[in-house]
Every structure is written in C-alpha cells, then in structure tokens.
Amino acid sequence: MGTLSQPTPLNQPRTGKGQQTKAKLLRTALDAFAEDGYQAASMRAIASRAGVSLSHAYYYFGSKEDIxxxxxxxxxxxxxxxxxxxxxxxxxxxxxxxxxxxxxxxxxxxxxxxxxxxxxxxxxxxxxxxxxxxxxxxxxxxxxxxxxxxxxxxxxxxxxxxxxxxxxxxxxxxxxxxxxxxxxxxxxxxxxxPVIGKFAILCRLPVVRSLFEDVLSLMDSRAGSIQERTTSTVESASEHRSSRAKAS
Amino acid sequence: MGTLSQPTPLNQPRTGKGQQTKAKLLRTALDAFAEDGYQAASMRAIASRAGVSLSHAYYYFGSKEDIxxxxxxxxxxxxxxxxxxxxxxxxxxxxxxxxxxxxxxxxxxxxxxxxxxxxxxxxxxxxxxxxxxxxxxxxxxxxxxxxxxxxxxxxxxxxxxxxxxxxxxxxxxxxxxxxxxxxxxxxxxxxxxPVIGKFAILCRLPVVRSLFEDVLSLMDSRAGSIQERTTSTVESASEHRSSRAKAS
DNA sequence: TCCAATTATTGAACGCGTTCAAAAAGCTCA
DNA sequence: TGAGCTTTTTGAACGCGTTCAATAATTGGA
CATH class of the missing domain: 1.10.357.10 (Tetracycline Repressor, domain 2)
Incomplete structure (x- = not known):
C-alpha cells in the first residue's frame, strides 16, 4: 500500500494481438465478477478462465482494483x-x-x-x-x-x-x-x-442559500474551491466575522 | 468475507495464564502498530514479537481487524x-x-x-x-x-x-x-x-430547524428512528405532503 | 534474410490473513 | 496417582494479491 496510488501507468497493448488479449481478459473478468462474485472471481480464476497465466493478467491490469x-x-x-x-x-x-x-x-x-x-x-x-x-x-x-x-x-x-x-x-x-x-x-x-427538493426551494431565502454555499464548499475537496468562489461564506463566518458584521 | 461479521464470539481466556497471554499479545500489537505501521505490523510479526505462534494469536483475536x-x-x-x-x-x-x-x-x-x-x-x-x-x-x-x-x-x-x-x-x-x-x-x-455554530443559531427559525430534523433522520441509520420521532419531517415531506399542506 | 530491439507471456516465488487438526499443558475428581 | 476433561498452544497448510526474472513471440531495419 504505502502511498495511495493511481492506476500505475501500465503497459498498454501495442500490437493487435495484445489489444485482443487485454479485451478478452476484461470481458472474462466482468463475466466472472457477475457470475461468481468478488471473492470467487480471484485473479487466478479470471486468468485461467481467459486462458492466460496469472502473471500475464498483471501485465495489462496493475491490480484487481483496476478491474x-x-x-x-x-x-x-x-x-x-x-x-x-x-x-x-x-x-x-x-x-x-x-x-x-x-x-x-x-x-x-x-x-x-x-x-x-x-x-x-x-x-x-x-x-x-x-x-x-x-x-x-x-x-x-x-x-x-x-x-x-x-x-x-x-x-x-x-x-x-x-x-x-x-x-x-x-x-x-x-x-x-x-x-x-x-x-x-x-x-x-x-x-x-423530497428533502433535497424542499431544500432547493428554501434556497430562495438568503439565509438558507448561504447555508447551502457553506455546506457545498465544506463537502467539496477540490483544492482552492474556496478562493474561486465569489463570496466565501465559510471564511466570512470564521475569520472575517467582524468585517461581515459591519457589512450587514 | 462473505457476510459482514461482528467480532466472532471468541475464546475468552479462562485461566490467569490465558489472560496474561492475551494482554501481552494486545500490548505487543499496539506497540508494533505504533512503531512499524499497519503494513509491517503483520500478524506474524506481532505473534513472534509476543513470543507466541501465529495461530495462537488467532486464538484470542479473531482477526487483525479486531486488534x-x-x-x-x-x-x-x-x-x-x-x-x-x-x-x-x-x-x-x-x-x-x-x-x-x-x-x-x-x-x-x-x-x-x-x-x-x-x-x-x-x-x-x-x-x-x-x-x-x-x-x-x-x-x-x-x-x-x-x-x-x-x-x-x-x-x-x-x-x-x-x-x-x-x-x-x-x-x-x-x-x-x-x-x-x-x-x-x-x-x-x-x-x-463555524458553519455548525451558525447553523445551530439559525435553528431558531422554524424553517431551518425542520431542515435540521430532516437531515438528522436521513443520516441516522438506526432502524425505526423515524417512528420514534414525534414529528417526522421526512415522512411529511414525502408521503404525507397533502395532509401537511392542509395543516399549514 | 538475419539480427536486435520490443512486446507478450510464463512459472516460480513472496508475504499476507486465515483455518484446522492435533499436540501439549492444566485441572478435577476417584 | 492417573484418567478424563477442558484450556492453551502449535505446525502446517490454503488461497489470496502481487512481483520478478526468464523465456517466447513478434516486429522493424540493414
């Protein structure tokens, strides 16, 4: 595990035959997943069902998670x-x-x-x-x-x-x-x-809309999402409370 | 994995020696976790560090997750x-x-x-x-x-x-x-x-308080939490909308 | 055509969490 | 003491995901 990893930049099939093998492997894997479930559809089972060796499956898919x-x-x-x-x-x-x-x-x-x-x-x-x-x-x-x-x-x-x-x-x-x-x-x-529906309607009220914006920027993990926003209610609620009080 | 399992009703140590062993195993495990991290503190490492066999660790702890x-x-x-x-x-x-x-x-x-x-x-x-x-x-x-x-x-x-x-x-x-x-x-x-603080204050407004109750019963997975509640705003917002409209 | 570089494929191994039958040790009571 | 019971402890194995050095097949250029 070590570092949380994206799909390792992996060998893409470069020949026609390779693409065929990879496709067959994927098709087989999805079938095995559907028929046998997560546990039983082991990498060994998938590979053998696709007619390739275990290690070869790892040539095209870096991990079971990738599949x-x-x-x-x-x-x-x-x-x-x-x-x-x-x-x-x-x-x-x-x-x-x-x-x-x-x-x-x-x-x-x-x-x-x-x-x-x-x-x-x-x-x-x-x-x-x-x-x-x-x-x-x-x-x-x-x-x-x-x-x-x-x-x-x-x-x-x-x-x-x-x-x-x-x-x-x-x-x-x-x-x-x-x-x-x-x-x-x-x-x-x-x-x-229905709660979302209700919430959406209530967002016509400034108080509720401001809450919506607060909640959204809290949930949103995109870095810098706060700065991008024209008015950050989270910041104004915390650091800039005094300036906010003046403004209102 | 199969079924999501609670801690298997496991052998509790019945003798003084047993309790001692289990305690030592736990102490060792927590030390190993702190010093070596999750990966390196394998069941084998923990067991050997505690001076017992691998399988014996499983006599007291049903799984690594238990520890x-x-x-x-x-x-x-x-x-x-x-x-x-x-x-x-x-x-x-x-x-x-x-x-x-x-x-x-x-x-x-x-x-x-x-x-x-x-x-x-x-x-x-x-x-x-x-x-x-x-x-x-x-x-x-x-x-x-x-x-x-x-x-x-x-x-x-x-x-x-x-x-x-x-x-x-x-x-x-x-x-x-x-x-x-x-x-x-x-x-x-x-x-x-600060958002929670703001939200809590706004809950003095009936509209916001009703939202709070909605959100809480949505988040709460306790079975039957809806029936227990005196007024279920989730239900009234969905099934009983008509009766609600009459009431308000 | 033949050689070298690239691509595809393999078998064997590693360490992991977990299981299990069986052995060892401890206890109880005649 | 020792026979029969329970509790504790072990070694060996299983299957898993994953890695790697190796071989085989294919390709492209001289």
Missing part, C-alpha cells in the same frame, strides 16, 4: 443508458433524483458484495477527471437541467456537484449496508429526494 | 483524556467543536496509515452500543452541554448525535486524505466548526 474500477464504469454507463432519457420529461427535481437512484439500485444490486471494494476505489484514487466521474456528473447535470420547475437560479450552477457529492455519501452507506436486501440504503434514497 | 479496533478504542480514550476537561470551560459551541477535532488530529496523525483499516472497521461492524461509540458520543455530549451560550433548546437533545454522525463523515475524509500532512481534512475540520 473493479472498469466494472464500476460499466455499471455507471448502464445506469446512464437506463435513465438519461427519463430525465428530460419535465418532472420535478425530486422525481428526477428518484429516477437516478432507482436506476442505480437496479444496476448495482447484483453487485452489492462489491460494495467495499467499489468504495475503496472511489476513496483511494483521484478520479476527478476520470471517465467515471464524467458519467456521474453528467447524470446529475441532467437531473437539474431537466427539472421543472427549474431550481432557483442562485444554486442552479452548483446543485449538480452538490448532488454528486451527496450521492457518494449515499453510496458509502449502500456499500456497507448489511440490512436485508439493502433495506436501509433504499429507504435513504427514497427519503432524501 | 485494529482495540487500537481505535485506545486512541479515542486518549482523545477523551486530552479534551474532556477543556469542554467545561464555558466556550462557544464552535470552540468546543474545534477542541474535539484538534484532539482527534493530535492523537491520530501518527496513525494516518491506519485510516483505511479504521474506516473499514467502523463501516463493516455494528458498533452501536460498543465502548468505542460510547466514548465518541460522550465527547459530543460534552461539546453541547458545555457550550455557552447553550444551543437552541429545540435541537439540544439531538445535536450530539448529529455531531457524532458528522464526525464520522469527516473521519472518512481524513482516512483517505492523501494531501500532504492531511492538509485537506485539517482544513475541513477547521472550517466546519
């Missing part, structure tokens, strides 16, 4: 296919949030035993500009852009990222949810949508 | 020692929150490479009534009870649990924080205190 990430991407893409059309039908924000979560559960439930592994991948890697993050973000952007009525202008720009960060918290609940059939996290997803 | 949990408990107890006195000096809520987080960092920073392991223990086990949870909860109760001015009565009862749940989210950020010297999560802890 798990590929699975996660595939599942998110599937989720995108399922629900992106539904998000453009003029439903409420609340309804759109539900659509995304429902599709997530539908796609993921078979893979619940990958939860801990998924979560580790999400937490330990910098995926800020990865394919995975792009799919997820475009989903939440559609949720907001397709909602009728549109959320208050003041938060419209930041709401997608807020929803994305929130969805990751929910994912971490789901990942380790040991209640039967993930009852608990399903309930969480069901109940959170 | 990691003991470490986590020891660290939380240390944190409690450091800051419990400071929480009774009539500081603001914001200041008290800072005190707890500062002590947490002070105690934990040496063990940052245990972060992923700590987090897994916290997420995969039901620790609802464990020693660990009791220590943590009593800290947050002191934060609230010792704050001057006291937070609004309406949220005073629930605020400790809210802070506890929040602190777990922050912990998960810390656990995988790869920024130099955990810069990012330190900033998070620094910035979150």
């Amino acid at each position: 798990v990430l590929e699975l996660l991407i595939a599942l998110r893409a599937e989720q995108f296919e399922i629900c992106s059309a539904q998000l453009d039908e003029g439903n409420t924000l609340e309804a759109n949030i539900r659509i995304v979560f429902d599709a997530s559960v539908q796609v993921m439930e078979k893979y619940h035993d990958f939860g801990p592994s998924f979560l580790k991948v999400l937490l330990s890697r910098d995926l800020e500009n990865s394919e995975l993050t792009q799919i997820e973000m475009s989903l939440w952007e559609s949720v907001v852009a397709g909602a009728r009525p549109l959320p208050p202008l003041a938060i419209r720009r930041d709401l997608p990222r807020f929803l994305w960060l929130l969805s990751r918290q929910i994912f971490s609940t789901w990942a380790y949810d040991s209640s039967p059939n993930q009852r608990r996290s399903r309930a969480l997803m069901r109940n959170i949508a | 990691v949990l003991e470490l986590l408990i020891a660290l939380r107890a240390e944190q409690f020692e450091i800051c419990s006195a400071q929480l009774d000096e009539g500081n603001t809520l914001e200041a008290n929150i800072r005190i707890v987080f500062d002590a947490s960092v002070q105690v934990m920073e040496k063990y940052h490479d245990f972060g992923p392991s700590f987090l897994k223990v916290l997420l995969s086990r039901d620790l609802e009534n464990s020693e660990l949870t009791q220590i943590e909860m009593s800290l947050w109760e002191s934060v609230v009870a010792g704050a001057r001015p006291l937070p609004p009565l309406a949220i005073r009862r629930d605020l400790p649990r809210f802070l506890w749940l929040l602190s777990r989210q922050i912990f998960s950020t810390w656990a995988y924080d790869s920024s130099p010297n955990q810069r990012r999560s330190r900033a998070l802890m620094r910035n979150i205190a």
Whole structure:
C-alpha cells in the first residue's frame, strides 16, 4: 500500500494481438465478477478462465482494483443508458433524483458484495477527471437541467456537484449496508429526494442559500474551491466575522 | 468475507495464564502498530514479537481487524483524556467543536496509515452500543452541554448525535486524505466548526430547524428512528405532503 | 534474410490473513 | 496417582494479491 496510488501507468497493448488479449481478459473478468462474485472471481480464476497465466493478467491490469474500477464504469454507463432519457420529461427535481437512484439500485444490486471494494476505489484514487466521474456528473447535470420547475437560479450552477457529492455519501452507506436486501440504503434514497427538493426551494431565502454555499464548499475537496468562489461564506463566518458584521 | 461479521464470539481466556497471554499479545500489537505501521505490523510479526505462534494469536483475536479496533478504542480514550476537561470551560459551541477535532488530529496523525483499516472497521461492524461509540458520543455530549451560550433548546437533545454522525463523515475524509500532512481534512475540520455554530443559531427559525430534523433522520441509520420521532419531517415531506399542506 | 530491439507471456516465488487438526499443558475428581 | 476433561498452544497448510526474472513471440531495419 504505502502511498495511495493511481492506476500505475501500465503497459498498454501495442500490437493487435495484445489489444485482443487485454479485451478478452476484461470481458472474462466482468463475466466472472457477475457470475461468481468478488471473492470467487480471484485473479487466478479470471486468468485461467481467459486462458492466460496469472502473471500475464498483471501485465495489462496493475491490480484487481483496476478491474473493479472498469466494472464500476460499466455499471455507471448502464445506469446512464437506463435513465438519461427519463430525465428530460419535465418532472420535478425530486422525481428526477428518484429516477437516478432507482436506476442505480437496479444496476448495482447484483453487485452489492462489491460494495467495499467499489468504495475503496472511489476513496483511494483521484478520479476527478476520470471517465467515471464524467458519467456521474453528467447524470446529475441532467437531473437539474431537466427539472421543472427549474431550481432557483442562485444554486442552479452548483446543485449538480452538490448532488454528486451527496450521492457518494449515499453510496458509502449502500456499500456497507448489511440490512436485508439493502433495506436501509433504499429507504435513504427514497427519503432524501423530497428533502433535497424542499431544500432547493428554501434556497430562495438568503439565509438558507448561504447555508447551502457553506455546506457545498465544506463537502467539496477540490483544492482552492474556496478562493474561486465569489463570496466565501465559510471564511466570512470564521475569520472575517467582524468585517461581515459591519457589512450587514 | 462473505457476510459482514461482528467480532466472532471468541475464546475468552479462562485461566490467569490465558489472560496474561492475551494482554501481552494486545500490548505487543499496539506497540508494533505504533512503531512499524499497519503494513509491517503483520500478524506474524506481532505473534513472534509476543513470543507466541501465529495461530495462537488467532486464538484470542479473531482477526487483525479486531486488534485494529482495540487500537481505535485506545486512541479515542486518549482523545477523551486530552479534551474532556477543556469542554467545561464555558466556550462557544464552535470552540468546543474545534477542541474535539484538534484532539482527534493530535492523537491520530501518527496513525494516518491506519485510516483505511479504521474506516473499514467502523463501516463493516455494528458498533452501536460498543465502548468505542460510547466514548465518541460522550465527547459530543460534552461539546453541547458545555457550550455557552447553550444551543437552541429545540435541537439540544439531538445535536450530539448529529455531531457524532458528522464526525464520522469527516473521519472518512481524513482516512483517505492523501494531501500532504492531511492538509485537506485539517482544513475541513477547521472550517466546519463555524458553519455548525451558525447553523445551530439559525435553528431558531422554524424553517431551518425542520431542515435540521430532516437531515438528522436521513443520516441516522438506526432502524425505526423515524417512528420514534414525534414529528417526522421526512415522512411529511414525502408521503404525507397533502395532509401537511392542509395543516399549514 | 538475419539480427536486435520490443512486446507478450510464463512459472516460480513472496508475504499476507486465515483455518484446522492435533499436540501439549492444566485441572478435577476417584 | 492417573484418567478424563477442558484450556492453551502449535505446525502446517490454503488461497489470496502481487512481483520478478526468464523465456517466447513478434516486429522493424540493414
């Protein structure tokens, strides 16, 4: 482990044959994951099923986690296919949030035993500009852009990222949810949508909107997100309290 | 892995010699953790350092995770020692929150490479009534009870649990924080205190207080927490919207 | 064509957490 | 004392993810 590592810049297949092997390995791995689950689909099992040696699998994939990430991407893409059309039908924000979560559960439930592994991948890697993050973000952007009525202008720009960060918290609940059939996290997803809807509406009030901005910049781990913001309410609430009091 | 397991109901030492062995094993393990870090302090290393066979370590501790949990408990107890006195000096809520987080960092920073392991223990086990949870909860109760001015009565009862749940989210950020010297999560802890302080004051407004209750019952995974509550704002926001509209 | 550099592939090993059957030691009571 | 029980302790093994030096296959230029 040592340092938390991104996918080691690894041997990309340079010949046609190599690409074929890598593709077959990936296909086989995803099949094995689906059929046998995380435990049983060991690197040895995957390699032998693909007809290559164990060590050769590591020639194309630096770790088992790398393959798990590929699975996660595939599942998110599937989720995108399922629900992106539904998000453009003029439903409420609340309804759109539900659509995304429902599709997530539908796609993921078979893979619940990958939860801990998924979560580790999400937490330990910098995926800020990865394919995975792009799919997820475009989903939440559609949720907001397709909602009728549109959320208050003041938060419209930041709401997608807020929803994305929130969805990751929910994912971490789901990942380790040991209640039967993930009852608990399903309930969480069901109940959170109306609260967000309510919250979004309340953001018309300056007090609540300022809270929204505070919470968002706290959740957001992008370095420098505070400086970029035109008015940082977090800073003003802490260091600049006096100047703020004067201003108001 | 299979099922997410509590600490296997394990052989408790029945003789004096047994207790001695188990105690020595634990002491050795915590030393090895402190000196060598998570990776290098393998079960083999711990066992041999304690002068027992590898398999014998498993007679008293069902897994390495069990020992990691003991470490986590020891660290939380240390944190409690450091800051419990400071929480009774009539500081603001914001200041008290800072005190707890500062002590947490002070105690934990040496063990940052245990972060992923700590987090897994916290997420995969039901620790609802464990020693660990009791220590943590009593800290947050002191934060609230010792704050001057006291937070609004309406949220005073629930605020400790809210802070506890929040602190777990922050912990998960810390656990995988790869920024130099955990810069990012330190900033998070620094910035979150004033926001909570502000939020607590705003909870005097009914609109904000209702948001607080919504958020709390969403975060809280205790089964049946919704029914127990006198007024469930989550439910009223979703299923009972019509009856709510009538009431208001 | 043949050689050298590159790419693809392998077998064997390492250390890890964990399991288990069996041996050793300790205890209780005739 | 010693037989039968429980508690403690061990050695050997399993399968896992991962690494690495090695061999085989392929490619490109003289």
